[in-house]
Structures are given as structure tokens and as C-alpha cells.
Amino acid sequence: MVVEETRTRTPAVTTQRRIPGQRTAPPAASPLEHALRYTRERAWDVFPGTWLETVHGAPRCTCADPACPAPGAHPARPRWTDETTGSATTARHLWTTAPRAAVLLPTGRAFDALEVSETAGCLALARLERMAAPLGPVTSSPDARMTFFVLPGAAATVPHTLRRLGWSPAGLDLRTKGEGDWVAAPPTRLGARGPVQWAREPNAANRWLPGADDLVPTLAYACTREAVDRTLAADGT
Known part of the structure; x- marks a missing residue:
């Protein structure tokens, strides 16, 4: 796959970056209300x-694991599907x-999810909107990841789609979530x-979800672009 040559660097992002068009939930909206x-x-x-x-002035996950990788934002028990x-x-x-x-949402039912880094996600979102x-x-x-909701079935088809387009699924930071998986939804901390x-909030305009094929080419390009920019930065180019 030939990557479009560019010297434009994708800006570094932090976990505090505001995504264009992003809205925060109303302060009074509780997990129950969501x-x-x-x-x-x-x-x-x-x-x-x-x-x-x-606990001792610091937030700690109720799972009680001091090394919890997603404190306060994962299933509480193994059989969460129940x-x-x-x-x-x-x-x-x-x-x-x-x-x-x-508030967690199971994937593989009403939707599947495509997850990329925030840098790639911002680039892809801008291109898709244009x-x-x-x-x-x-x-x-806040861990600098973005998740795009698509029609169910994406987790099974995306690897084939990427190979058909000339990308190696293993070489891209593009994760799929389908049956048996889940995503965290606002206002989860x-x-x-x-x-x-x-x-992009759920609304009447996006009630009908896109298929994975509508997004994968742009998401894959954005992931590749991010990797190229990171390599250029490391080389001091």
C-alpha cells in the first residue's frame, strides 16, 4: 500500500484535548440518566x-486491583453478559x-465498534466529515482513544477488508469490538x-449506523499517516 507522501505533521495530542464539535454531558446527568x-x-x-x-485521597477502582488498567471503567464480574x-x-x-x-455497552448487538488512537481518530473524523x-x-x-460505532458484523469483516485494500491488519492500530466485547459510554470516568x-453524540441524524466499509479506508489511512508522522518525528525529519 502506497501511503500518500506528506510533510505535514499530525499535532501531538494529550488526554485533555478537546475534539472539534465535542460536547460534554450536562453536569447533572447521572450514570442512571445516561x-x-x-x-x-x-x-x-x-x-x-x-x-x-x-481511598486515602486518591481514586481507586472497586475491583480492588491496585494495578487496574481501566479503573472505574470495566465490567464488575466475569459473567457481565448476565x-x-x-x-x-x-x-x-x-x-x-x-x-x-x-455505563457499559455490549458490542455485537446493536453495533460493533472500531477503535483507533485519538490522533488517527481526529484526522479520520475530519476527512470523513469533509x-x-x-x-x-x-x-x-481520556486514554487518547476514539471509538466509531458501526453496524454489527464489523469485527468479522474488517481484517478481510483491510487485506483487500492492501493493508496488514496486524500493522495497524485499528481495533475491532464485536460479539462478546463492550465499550465504555459517557459519563463513565x-x-x-x-x-x-x-x-459525535447519538442523535436522530445518526440513528442509522454506517457499515464498517464506509469508514475503514479512511481510518486505515489515518492510522498509517500517524505511524509515518511518528517515524518522521523520531528521525528528526
Whole structure:
């Protein structure tokens, strides 16, 4: 695959970067309110995860693992699929029991997810918007990752699509999430780094999700571009 030659560097990003068009959730919106909104407005299944507790002045995940890689933002138990629900009534009960629990969404049901770095995601999002490409909701997380929601089935087809386009799936920082996986949704907080936010909020205009093929070429290009820019920076070019 020939990568478009450019000397334009993709700016470095930090976990505090604001994504263009990104909106923060209303301060009063609780995890329960978000979970109810997802079930009622999008017909998405939801389930509660862990949450953060303050221990000796520092946030700590309720899983009690001091080395937890995603504090306050992962399933609370191995059999988390038993708690997934599309019922607003059941969701209300679950978050009434654990009001600070993370709001997690199972993939492989209403949608699959394509995850890239924030640098690649910002580049891809800008290009897709310029092309007026179909876009679904997109999240931005404080660990500098962006997640694009697409139609179910993407996890199984994306590797083949990438190879058909000339890319090696193993050589790209493009992750797919499908059946048996999950994503964290706003207002879930990732440790002390802050909350997951919507870069593109769910709304009436993006109720119908794009297929993976609509996004993969641009996402793959953006991932390659980021890798090239990183190499140039390391070489001092």
C-alpha cells in the first residue's frame, strides 16, 4: 500500500484535548440518566460496571486491583453478559443499586465498534466529515482513544477488508469490538484521567449506523499517516 507522501505533521495530542464539535454531558446527568437515555432513545443494551472510590485521597477502582488498567471503567464480574439489559425498568434497578457504576455497552448487538488512537481518530473524523461520509456516534476517551460505532458484523469483516485494500491488519492500530466485547459510554470516568465523552453524540441524524466499509479506508489511512508522522518525528525529519 502506497501511503500518500506528506510533510505535514499530525499535532501531538494529550488526554485533555478537546475534539472539534465535542460536547460534554450536562453536569447533572447521572450514570442512571445516561443508561436510561441509551435504552429509550437508541434501544441499546446496557450494563453496570465498576466505579471509583476515594481511598486515602486518591481514586481507586472497586475491583480492588491496585494495578487496574481501566479503573472505574470495566465490567464488575466475569459473567457481565448476565446483567445486560435493554429494559429501562431493569436499568433503573441496576443503577439504583449501584448509582456510581460505569455505563457499559455490549458490542455485537446493536453495533460493533472500531477503535483507533485519538490522533488517527481526529484526522479520520475530519476527512470523513469533509467527504460527507455517513457517520454514527463516536466516543473520545481520556486514554487518547476514539471509538466509531458501526453496524454489527464489523469485527468479522474488517481484517478481510483491510487485506483487500492492501493493508496488514496486524500493522495497524485499528481495533475491532464485536460479539462478546463492550465499550465504555459517557459519563463513565477512567480513573483520575476524566470521563469518556461524545465526539459525535447519538442523535436522530445518526440513528442509522454506517457499515464498517464506509469508514475503514479512511481510518486505515489515518492510522498509517500517524505511524509515518511518528517515524518522521523520531528521525528528526
